Amino acid sequence: MEGIEITARIYISGPISGLDREEYLRRFNAAEQALRKEGYINIVNPTRLLPCRFPSLYKLLGYRITLFYDLWVLTRCQRIYKMPGWRASRGAQIESCVAYHFGVWTIGNELCEKIDAAVGGEDVAPANIQINASLQQRYSKSNKPKHKKHTGL
Numbered sequence: 001m002e003g004i005e006i007t008a009r010i011y012i013s014g015p016i017s018g019l020d021r022e023e024y025l026r027r028f029n030a031a032e033q034a035l036r037k038e039g040y041i042n043i044v045n046p047t048r049l050l051p052c053r054f055p056s057l058y059k060l061l062g063y064r065i066t067l068f069y070d071l072w073v074l075t076r077c078q079r080i081y082k083m084p085g086w087r088a089s090r091g092a093q094i095e096s097c098v099a100y101h102f103g104v105w106t107i108g109n110e111l112c113e114k115i116d117a118a119v120g121g122e123d124v125a126p127a128n129i130q131i132n133a134s135l136q137q138r139y140s141k142s143n144k145p146k147h148k149k150h151t152g153l
Contacts, residue, residue: 009042010035010107011074013095014083014119016052017063027119031083034118038111044077046070067091075102082106083119 012031016024028047035043049070050057058066071094074080080099086092099106106112 005079006039007042008040008078009044009076010040010079010081011044011077011095011099011104012046012081012083013074013086013092013099015085015089015092016047017089017091021055027083030119031081031115034115035081037118038114044073046073049073063091067094071095071098074098074104077104079107080104081112081115084116 012028012035014024014027014031025047028045032043032045046052052058052066061069070091074095075098077099080095082092082096086096098104107115
């Protein structure tokens with residue numbers, strides 16, 4: 001492991017909305033512990049940030065402001081770890097996009113596999129993924145309405 005890598009600030013990204021509080025806390029804490037076990041010390045666990053620690057504050061601020069705050073914190077990191085199930089999470093997808101555009105690199109595959117094993121490894125789909133799947137099916141190319149060609153007068 002490179003010297004700069006061990007001191008890099010790592011942001012943990014994954015699904016929160018749609019999961020039970022205990023479940024996402026367990027998964028994020030397992031990822032944080034696994035990263036610490038690998039020697040990393042600067043780890044940003046979004047479940048430890050103010051809006052997630054205090055559900056009443058989250059309700060007051062709302063999803064958008066909380067996500068904006070998380071994105072601001074993410075832009076101050078050097079690496080991002082995307083836990084299993086991140087593709088099923090709208091917030092984690094936005095975090096991934098912001099990380100890419102701000103030069104926050106995804107941690108390497110070998111380390112990802114170790115951390116995934118500690119987190120649980122399998123993809124966890126939040127409840128809202130069913131809504132996204134139905135929207136995707138509704139607007140897929142095969143289901144688009146077919147327009148009749150204008151034949152003229």
